[in-house]
Amino acid sequence: xxxxxxVKRVPDTAxxxxxxxxxxxxxxxxxxxxxxxxxxxxxxxxAIQIVDKVGGNVTVVTVGDDESEEVLxxxxxxxxxxxxxxxxxxxxxxxxxxxxxxLKAEVESGAxxxxxxxxxxxxxxAEVGGMLAAMLDMPYASLVNEIEIRDGGKIxxxxxxxxxxxxxxxxxxxCVLSIQTGINEPRYVGIRGIRKVAKVEIPTKSASDLGIEExxxxxxxxxxxxxxxxxxxxxxxxxxxxxxxxxIIEKLIEKLxxxxxxx
Amino acid sequence: xxxxxxxxxxxxxAAEDVAYEYITxxxxxxxxxxxxxxxxGHGDALDKAAGEMTAYFKEVIKIGGEELxxxxxxxxxxxxxxxxxxDAVFMGPHNTFGMDLAPGLSVKLDSPSVSDVVDIEGMxxxxxxxxxxxxxxxxxxxxxxxxANGAVITxxxxxxxxxxxxxxxxxxxxxxxxxxxxxxxxxxLEVLEAEIGEVDITKSDVLVSVGRxxxxxxxxxxxxxxxxAMGAVVSCSRPIVDAHWLxxxxxxxxxxxTVKPKVYMAMGxxxxxxxxGGIKGKPFIVAVNKNPKAPIFQVADVGxxxxxxxxxxxxxxxxxxx
Numbered sequence: 001x002x003x004x005x006x007v008k009r010v011p012d013t014a015x016x017x018x019x020x021x022x023x024x025x026x027x028x029x030x031x032x033x034x035x036x037x038x039x040x041x042x043x044x045x046x047a048i049q050i051v052d053k054v055g056g057n058v059t060v061v062t063v064g065d066d067e068s069e070e071v072l073x074x075x076x077x078x079x080x081x082x083x084x085x086x087x088x089x090x091x092x093x094x095x096x097x098x099x100x101x102x103l104k105a106e107v108e109s110g111a112x113x114x115x116x117x118x119x120x121x122x123x124x125x126a127e128v129g130g131m132l133a134a135m136l137d138m139p140y141a142s143l144v145n146e147i148e149i150r151d152g153g154k155i156x157x158x159x160x161x162x163x164x165x166x167x168x169x170x171x172x173x174x175c176v177l178s179i180q181t182g183i184n185e186p187r188y189v190g191i192r193g194i195r196k197v198a199k200v201e202i203p204t205k206s207a208s209d210l211g212i213e214e215x216x217x218x219x220x221x222x223x224x225x226x227x228x229x230x231x232x233x234x235x236x237x238x239x240x241x242x243x244x245x246x247x248i249i250e251k252l253i254e255k256l257x258x259x260x261x262x263x
Numbered sequence: 264x265x266x267x268x269x270x271x272x273x274x275x276x277a278a279e280d281v282a283y284e285y286i287t288x289x290x291x292x293x294x295x296x297x298x299x300x301x302x303x304g305h306g307d308a309l310d311k312a313a314g315e316m317t318a319y320f321k322e323v324i325k326i327g328g329e330e331l332x333x334x335x336x337x338x339x340x341x342x343x344x345x346x347x348x349x350d351a352v353f354m355g356p357h358n359t360f361g362m363d364l365a366p367g368l369s370v371k372l373d374s375p376s377v378s379d380v381v382d383i384e385g386m387x388x389x390x391x392x393x394x395x396x397x398x399x400x401x402x403x404x405x406x407x408x409x410x411a412n413g414a415v416i417t418x419x420x421x422x423x424x425x426x427x428x429x430x431x432x433x434x435x436x437x438x439x440x441x442x443x444x445x446x447x448x449x450x451x452l453e454v455l456e457a458e459i460g461e462v463d464i465t466k467s468d469v470l471v472s473v474g475r476x477x478x479x480x481x482x483x484x485x486x487x488x489x490x491x492a493m494g495a496v497v498s499c500s501r502p503i504v505d506a507h508w509l510x511x512x513x514x515x516x517x518x519x520x521t522v523k524p525k526v527y528m529a530m531g532x533x534x535x536x537x538x539x540g541g542i543k544g545k546p547f548i549v550a551v552n553k554n555p556k557a558p559i560f561q562v563a564d565v566g567x568x569x570x571x572x573x574x575x576x577x578x579x580x581x582x583x584x585x
Contacts, residue, residue: 013398013399013401018402095375124378124398126378127369130366130370131367131370134340135370138448139447140367140449141363142359142363156452159359159363163519163520163521164511164514164518164519166457167453167454168453168455169335169449170452171448171450178362181502224375224376224406225406227405228405229402230402230403231402232394232402237562237566238548238559239564241567245573253582255547256549260526261528262469262585
């Protein structure tokens with residue numbers, strides 16, 4: 001089975017304390033720690049496990065700049081066979097639709113049975129996978145938390161739905177799935193693993209390599225535009241308890257007593 | 264004037280809360296907008312949901328058929344593409360169904376798409392301006408889209424006030440005949456209900472709930488000690504279940520359990536909307552997090568900036584001394 005996993009390099013929410021820049025319209029991007037989007041990592045692990053069972057290859061692809069190569073290399077250290085970087089100045093400022101259009105061109109240049117994305121990334125949009133599927137006229141399922149490869153070009157896929165329930169579906173291949181966290185336990189990647197793939201050539205494809213009209217994607221081709229970043233004003237927020245830990249605990253215990261939090 | 268179509272999700276004919284929230288959201292796009300509800304389904308459940316919506320919407324489109332008995336987004340999308348006008352502003356819910364439906368629908372309608380909208384600034388000419396959140400709710404952004412040829416937006420359930428009065432006196436229009444070919448390459452099989460764990464967190468008045476801030480599996484014990492001292496039960500956020508440190512039945516959130524405690528101790532939980540969506544009944548929320556910018560501090564009653572691994576044992580000691 002040939003599997004393509006679409007991944008993204010994102011600011012790591014666990015490693016950064018985000019600040020706005022001096023203009024207050026974007027993140028202060030100096031010194032941000034980036035990593036592979038958490039959901040994508042589960043998708044790559046799932047792809048590797050499927051190929052381990054039924055044979056085939058896992059290719060990881062990303063739309064990004066030169067620095068995005070590091071996330072491809074990291075996923076190859078996990079066990080992905082190939083990496084492809086889709087990079088062009090014309091891709092900058094792409095909305096989800098443009099990203100999906102760029103990925104579509106890559107999908108069509110290969111012969112993939114299964115395409116996976118993470119269920120969402122740093123923007124919380126959860127859109128690229130579903131858009132890509134519709135562009136390719138392939139069936140789609142989002143928030144997938146279980147995959148079973150069946151005979152006859154079909155899979156059985158579980159989707160996470162509300163209340164901790166699971167919706168089971170039978171889907172014809174080729175298809176696109178967006179993967180939810182918790183579907184597996186992504187393997188650890190050590191320094192040695194990264195070193196092993198440090199020299200592997202990762203092909204870069206531009207808009208013209210992919211046959212993409214430059215004005216159809218990126219800033220020019222995107223109808224959805226992000227204007228700024230700001231900190232939402234949600235009223236008063238919490239009453240912050242301050243002082244030494246002992247003082248804080250004393251205040252907290254008084255409050256808990258009055259709210260029925262201590263039996 | 265925008266023509267707005269709101270997709271009404273329902274369970275066995277009972278509309279989900281978001282149905283009433285669309286009305287507020289639509290008015291923010293255009294107070295004079297003509298808003299049409301769309302209900303899909305089969306049999307009595309469909310008629311019940313459609314009938315209920317006539318109190319809130321002037322026009323209610325129902326699309327029925329056996330294929331639509333279970334809300335399979337791949338099937339519903341095909342029907343919607345055949346029924347929606349080209350310039351429709353479509354509103355859906357940003358939940359597990361909306362995430363399945365909306366992105367592909369926007370491609371098929373060739374309309375721009377904006378998901379998980381938490382507020383709407385309005386429509387200026389054909390430019391729709393909305394607010395959404397990024398980086399797990401740490402920041403908000405203003406987003407515009409050119410809705411000259413329609414748009415697909417999904418709104419976050421609970422983000423807009425529900426409409427109260429229901430006296431629209433609307434009519435149901437049956438468009439089942441226009442739905443077209445509803446065969447799909449994805450077939451719904453069944454829903455597997457969540458397993459009930461050894462501890463029922465929905466029954467506890469006090470929850471000590473742990474998130475990523477717990478850092479290591481071994482540290483769960485620290486939370487258990489605090490919970491014991493307080494007469495509480497340990498619950499958790501999604502990453503703890505993903506890591507298999509606690510069972511799924513202890514997860515609070517839209518994809519886990521809905522809880523209604525008196526006191527909710529959010530320990531090292533950032534406070535994503537999916538997590539907060541599982542907390543009902545306005546409990547007293549205490550948030551302890553070492554990141555002073557954690558979104559949880561905006562919704563908690565009391566906030567403490569400390570490392571939970573040091574704070575919880577000390578609190579447990581003091582509670583035991585009482």
